[in-house]
Amino acid sequence: MAPQLPPDSHYMQLPREVLIGKQVAPQVGTTLVRLGIRGRALIVTGPKVKDIAADIVLASLNNTGFIAHTCVVEGSTTDQVLLVENQIHELNPDIIVGVGGGKDIDVAKLSSVHTSKPFLSVPTAASHDGIASPLVSMKGLDRPYSYVAQSPVAIVADTSIIGRSPYRLIASGCGDVVAKYTAVRDWKLAHRIKNEYYGDYAAELAIMSSRLVMKNPSSIRMVSESGVRTLVEALMSCGVAMSIAGTSRPCSGAEHLFSHYLTMTAPTPALHGEQCGVGTILCAYLHGANWELIKDVLHKIGAPTTAKELGIEPKYVIDALTNAHTIRPERYTILGESGLTKEAAERVATVTGVIG
Numbered sequence: 001m002a003p004q005l006p007p008d009s010h011y012m013q014l015p016r017e018v019l020i021g022k023q024v025a026p027q028v029g030t031t032l033v034r035l036g037i038r039g040r041a042l043i044v045t046g047p048k049v050k051d052i053a054a055d056i057v058l059a060s061l062n063n064t065g066f067i068a069h070t071c072v073v074e075g076s077t078t079d080q081v082l083l084v085e086n087q088i089h090e091l092n093p094d095i096i097v098g099v100g101g102g103k104d105i106d107v108a109k110l111s112s113v114h115t116s117k118p119f120l121s122v123p124t125a126a127s128h129d130g131i132a133s134p135l136v137s138m139k140g141l142d143r144p145y146s147y148v149a150q151s152p153v154a155i156v157a158d159t160s161i162i163g164r165s166p167y168r169l170i171a172s173g174c175g176d177v178v179a180k181y182t183a184v185r186d187w188k189l190a191h192r193i194k195n196e197y198y199g200d201y202a203a204e205l206a207i208m209s210s211r212l213v214m215k216n217p218s219s220i221r222m223v224s225e226s227g228v229r230t231l232v233e234a235l236m237s238c239g240v241a242m243s244i245a246g247t248s249r250p251c252s253g254a255e256h257l258f259s260h261y262l263t264m265t266a267p268t269p270a271l272h273g274e275q276c277g278v279g280t281i282l283c284a285y286l287h288g289a290n291w292e293l294i295k296d297v298l299h300k301i302g303a304p305t306t307a308k309e310l311g312i313e314p315k316y317v318i319d320a321l322t323n324a325h326t327i328r329p330e331r332y333t334i335l336g337e338s339g340l341t342k343e344a345a346e347r348v349a350t351v352t353g354v355i356g
């Protein structure tokens with residue numbers, strides 16, 4: 001829980017240790033001991049990653065003297081969060097360890113903040129920036145977008161596990177990082193037009209992440225060790241940018257509103273980062289920025305660049321472009337306060353080749 005501070009003060013909550021590399025998962029236990037955390041641990045994980053990652057973490061905790069339990073959750077819903085919270089009340093762990101993809105990490109993050117417990121993140125996929133950020137998003141909550149929960153005390157990102165995840169998740173993570181290209185432009189715009197707080201440091205970190213991915217599409221496409229590391233480090237920087245800003249602003253602009261709207265309305269939505277990537281092409285065009293570059297990078301990475309590749313009918317894309325501004329009216333973006341007209345939406349989607 002953030003402290004009550006005098007006006008114009010700023011609060012930042014950052015991870016204290018970050019481990020990135022091959023076979024670092026067995027170091028979860030020693031990392032916690034270094035942080036002065038001992039005693040009981042609760043691992044929150046998903047059924048698909050239990051064998052490939054959670055059991056390694058469990059052994060690591062047992063080897064360093066923890067009494068550890070594992071709770072397997074089925075997706076990220078408020079029911080699953082309640083299930084974990086009940087386990088936390090029963091076992092009274094000293095640390096919650098989230099092991100899995102973005103959804104498993106979100107359940108661990110939310111249940112830990114609700115019960116005032118610290119949490120450590122062990123991402124097994126790099127599909128979006130929630131693996132390293134203080135933010136959480138989940139179906140069944142009162143908003144379709146993410147909001148601040150708490151930062152992990154440490155992140156242990158094992159690239160040998162992340163590199164074995166389905167490639168679609170890696171490509172989706174790239175879409176979420178490339179999105180910072182327009183998110184930061186929207187933040188600057190809101191600063192100029194609405195006098196919204198703007199922090200150069202957080203903005204530069206977010207932009208640097210998008211540059212890292214944009215410079216290395218082929219090594220990411222090959223899923224080389226350096227490619228996976230580039231993506232994971234970029235996602236970490238995004239998480240840190242949000243921790244420093246105390247808001248998702250540096251990492252989430254109109255391209256995210258577009259993605260959230262599709263997730264809410266399309267019959268078969270694509271992945272968060274995939275939709276954000278396509279949203280970035282569209283919003284870069286609206287900003288008068290280099291949308292062709294974004295499209296080229298996403299294409300080289302093998303991420304979707306069209307409505308067809310997202311598996312979403314063009315009418316939902318047009319609908320999202322005209323209505324996405326309504327889901328978070330306080331977040332001023334290039335979509336403005338009244339959204340695009342249908343004609344303007346059709347033009348941007350056609351000119352950029354997203355539809356047609």
Ligand SMILES: [Zn+2]
Nearest residue numbers: 128129176276
């Ligand atoms: Zn995102």
